[in-house]
Amino acid sequence: MAQPYAGELLGRFIAGSDWAAIPPALRQEGVRSILNHIGCALGVARDPAVLTPLGVMRGLSAAPTATVYGQGLKLDAMGAVFVNAIAGNLLDYDDTHLNTVIHPAAPVAPVCLALAEQRGLSGAQVLHAFLLGGEVECRIGNAVSPGHYARGWHITSTCGAFGAAAAAAKLLGLSATQCWHALGIASSQSAGTVENLPSAAKNVSVGNAARLGLFAALLAEAGYEAAPAAIEGPLGWARAMGDEPDVAAITEGLGTRWEIARTTYKPYPAGIVFHAVIDACLALRAARPVPPEAIAAVEVAGDALLLARGDRAVRNNRDARVSIHHSAALGLVLGRAGVAEFEQAAVDDPVLAAFRAKVTAKLDAGLPRGAARVTVRYADGSAAERVVTDPVGSEANPLSEAALDAKYRDNAALGGFAERAEAQIAAIRGLETAADIRPLMALLA
Structure with a gap:
């Protein structure tokens, strides 16, 4: 009997995942990731590398439904996730999955928050989708590391498109087959090069990972399909962008062994x-x-x-x-x-x-x-x-909750939002029990 395709198994995982089965420690890691992500983004709210794409997207936006962090305005969902992903990654202060050097939150969290705001979804739904998107992102990264990055592909951007598509697919309530197609469509949206790391062009590719991952899920919802082996096939994404993929790294232990639980948080704004x-x-x-x-x-x-x-x-x-x-x-x-x-x-x-x-x-x-x-x-x-061997913030030497809150306050002050920081922290830390995400987004506006 033929082995299932990687995208097929991931689609079943995304659609079939039950929030009640997510361990409490993993739920807390999702809160930590989103807290860290938003703080990093607020710290650069006045940076030209954020304000410039904001201005471009304002000219292209459809009906404004999703908050742009710290800007006092909304854009359509794809415009908002593009700008918010750029902001979250700009300082190189965001979370990191060390084995792949992926920054999981920047391409995924903005998609979760924008869709939830647009559709009135709960904090638990946001956390669930975020964890699934981050898991998919990191597992696909494991399958192509280290050759993918060594070839010049910026792995946060390339794998981030899959993470964003997975998270969006969960929030849209797609079937397992539709989730599979969303990932296949995302494989054709994946891009970003290491050569651009010293410039803001790097951050554009992170923004595109969020925007185009969301686009892939919306296309799948509307009936678009993709090739069954779009990820690992002979002419699929993994082989086109790297060496022979380790497909088992994508599929083994889904739902029992969590790569997103290995996320680390930085005490310094550097790689x-x-x-x-x-x-x-x-x-x-x-x-x-x-x-x-x-x-x-x-x-x-x-x-x-x-x-x-x-x-x-x-x-x-x-x-x-x-x-x-x-x-x-x-x-x-x-x-x-x-x-x-x-x-x-x-x-x-x-x-x-x-x-x-x-x-x-x-x-x-x-x-x-x-x-x-x-x-x-x-x-x-x-x-x-x-x-x-185990620097502060690493998996073996993690930042404490107090240190993460202090980092958030420092970043909020850098962006000019010190007076809102405590309310924002409280709202983010209360995500799991929030019936509606919109009060948090109002605080972030």
């Missing part, structure tokens, strides 16, 4: 693989606080992904967020790594620029993904070393 570098440098500075001139050289060792992402010249704030050299400079020179430390003023700081030149990167294939070893050589000839 997840740089957090161990920052933690190691902060620890070295705390153990021996010296002025920058007392340090002759710094060597940072890590796996191939760390070097591929972060051994780069730093020209702008986007480079800084994915730079080994800047991360080390912040930890050793400033002793802090908040949002301001990754902005253009810090990039242009002559002391930090001079220190970045002292930092070299080295491959150590024996270190796991997300780990780093930092060696500092001092001007007096002495040296010190620190290895970090």
